[in-house]
Amino acid sequence: MSVTIKSEREIGLMREAGKILAKTHKELANALKPGMSTWDIDHIGEEIIRSYGCIPSFKNYMGYPASICVSVNSEVVHGIPSKKRILVDGDIVSLDAGVIYKGYHSDAARTHAIGEVSLEAKKLIEVTKQSFFEGIKFAKEGYHLNDISRAIGRYAENFGYGVVRDLVGHGIGRNLHEDPEIPNFSRKRRGVKLQAGMTLAIEPMINEGTFKVVWLGDNWTVVTGDGKLSAHYENTVLITKEEPEILSI
Ligand code: MF3
Ligand code: CO
Helix, strand or coil, rough: CCCCCCHHHHHHHHHHHHHHHHHHHHHHHHHHCCEEHHHHHHHHHHHHHHCCEECCCEEEEEEECCEEEECCCEEEECCCCCCEEECCCEEEEEEEEEECCEEEEEEEEEEEEEECCHHHHHHHHHHHHHHHHHHHHCCCCCEEEEHHHHHHHHHCCCCCCCCCCCCEEEEEECCEEEEECCCCCCCCCCCCCCCCCCEEECCCCCECCCCEEECCCCCCCEEEECCCCCEEEEEEECCCCCCCCCCCC
C-alpha cells in the first residue's frame, strides 16, 4: 500500500471522528480517579464512544479485547484493561483510543497523572507531549517524514529519555493503520515527501530509562525493559500546505 491523499469529503469525516475522539479523551480524563480499575476506564470509554454513534476502532482489532488501551507506569502501550488493576495515587496512566465515524478512523493517546505524582513523572509526561509538538513543526507539505521523526527523537533524547524504537506511528484513514510508518527517531532515509491531504497518527512513546521494551505473556502489553516509567502522546494530524491541522484535539 502507498500513502493515500484524502479527498475533501474524507477529510470532513475525519474531522468529525477527531472531534468525537477529543471529547472522549476529555470525558475520560474527568472520570479518572484513584480506586478505579483499568476495566472501569475501558467501560466508560466504550460507552462514551458509542454515545457519539462511533465504533471503538481497537475492539477486536487483531484480537485486542477492549476499546481503550490502558497502560500504567512501566507499561508503554496496549495494556489490557482488567478489574484487578486498580489505579492508585501516584500512578501515571496512558489512555489510547480510536474511533470509527462513517468508515473513517481517528486515533489519539494521552498520559495522565493520578493524584499527586513525582516531579520526574510530571516531567516525562510533559516532555512526551512536547515532543509531539516539536515533531509537527515539520508536518507540512514539502518536508519529509524523517523531519518529523528526527525532531521528536532529538527533543526527547535531550532530556536523557529513551525513545521507543519497536513501535511507530502510522498513516490513518479508512484503516487504523495505513502507510507510512512514522518512527519517533531519525532514520537514514528522508522518507516520503509530505503532501496536503495526508493524514498521520503521530505518537511518541517515551521512556524514562532504556528505549528497550518487552512484550508480556499476554502478547499485547508492552513494558519498559528496565521497569521505569513510560508516557505516550498521540494525535491524528492532517497535512496541509500551511500549518498542520490536529484533528483529534
Ligand atoms: N494507537 C495504537 C496503534 O496505533 C492503537 C492500536 S491498539 C490495538 O497501534 F489494540 F488496537 F491494537
Ligand atoms: Co496509533
